[in-house]
Amino acid sequence: MEKVLIVEDELHARTGLTELIESWGYKAECAADGLEGLEKAVAWAPAIVVTDLKMPRMDGMELLERLAELPQRIAVVMLTAQGSIESAVEAMRTGAYDYLPKPVDPVRLKTILQNASQQHDADTDVDLEATRRKLRDTGRMGPLVGTSPQMKPIFSLIERIAPSNVSVLVTGESGTGKELVARALHELSSRHSQPFVAVNCAAIPETLIESEIFGHEKGAFTGALERRAGCFELAEGGTLLLDEIGEMPAATQAKLLRVLEDRKLRRLGSKVETPVDVRVIAATNRDPEEAVAVGDLRGDLYYRLNVFNIQMPPLREHVSDIAGIAEKMIADMNERHNCSVTGMKDSLLKRLEAYSWPGNVRELRNTIERATIMAGTGMLGVEYLPPNFGEPGFAPALTRSGRSAVALEPGAEAGGSSDVQRYLEDQNTVRVEVGTTVDEAERQLILKTLMATHNNKTKAAEILGISSKTLQNKLKEYSNATSSVE
Incomplete structure (x- = not known):
């Protein structure tokens, strides 16, 4: 039976909360202010403390800070007045488990106590x-x-x-x-x-x-x-x-x-x-x-x-983690693609660590997946990297996040559309004449990517590394510019 301490300076509310929480099967005690609540917490060692924010002698925020100094872990649920969202957020930053606006919603309180009890059990496991x-x-x-x-x-x-x-x-x-x-x-x-x-x-x-x-x-x-x-x-x-x-x-x-x-x-x-x-x-x-x-x-x-x-830092700022990340990725790819790659050669690791990784961990994952599939077994070497990897002008494989609009289960990040990659491999890059403005070069890149994706705007936005909303705004600009010329 979990112990719950209620700290509330208003007698009627304190009594009502104590009786309600006891009716749910918890062992409950109460205190009339933060100072008394701290003393009871030290002596009684509750798993959960439900405390009001505004109280005499010691308010809820100070009680929260003092409870954090105790050796046992205590989940603190803060009761706040309606409209004091700033205080609730500050309590959460200070370490509160959750907050609940007053007047207290019994259904919500019961759910919070159940979750806090499960967390307490997990913390002591x-x-x-x-x-x-x-x-x-x-x-x-x-x-x-x-x-x-x-x-x-x-x-x-x-x-x-x-x-x-x-x-x-x-x-x-x-x-x-x-x-x-x-x-x-x-x-x-x-x-x-x-x-x-x-x-x-x-x-x-x-x-x-x-x-x-x-x-x-x-x-x-x-x-x-x-x-x-x-x-x-x-x-x-x-x-x-x-x-x-x-x-x-x-x-x-x-x-x-x-x-x-x-x-x-x-x-x-x-x-x-x-x-x-x-x-x-x-x-x-x-x-x-x-x-x-x-x-x-x-x-x-x-x-x-x-x-x-x-x-989250970009991968280029913590390249020392590449070895560990790649090791885990190789294990994942072995299982997914039925391969038996045993690791990486030092020469490959040095090449990976010297690269700037504009696509970050996602690009590294696609690179490791490609190398693992090509090798199939043994150690990965530089021969399994994409052509011209890391050299001036090298364009990384364009990839997608691998997640649909809504994902319910953990899923692997897939490589990009083969049609898109094949198109861009043929095109290599968008070619522009000297003197072309940045805006015009951007327009050409966007339109060519749309052609490659058969006008799939969501896919094109992912490939370009911009949001769908940004892409829509760009296309609207181009449309308006064309209309004004006509």
């Missing part, structure tokens, strides 16, 4: 702790690999925040492993046995994105022939990754913010709100503050998501 220690010692944390000075702080932060319900914003260039961070956070949390759902906001048409994320009722719009659960409901109890969050339409961002604050959603066409228990992680390859400045990302949503920021 000897096998799980041994697994975490092994991951740290070997430079591997879930799907992430790295022992460099750039990666170690990221591992430490993931380990620190994985057990909580805190929102995380993962930033970094395309291909740096932002989804791997989200998966590591999921796998090292109490939610690891529940779904992990990844959504590429840039790959879903604007007219469908709200339905994909929040679901819809039968008849909500033309073509809605049956009720459909959205990604939030598919991720119930687990983790939802919203990739390329800056490409989400403004109206959908507003609805997402309400769901994050109220933990309830309303499907399109429904009059009923549905409670959801989902941890949200967002990712973007853009500077989020710049996205806020230009109006692509709501400032209040950014503030709510950016409780913790994990900035």
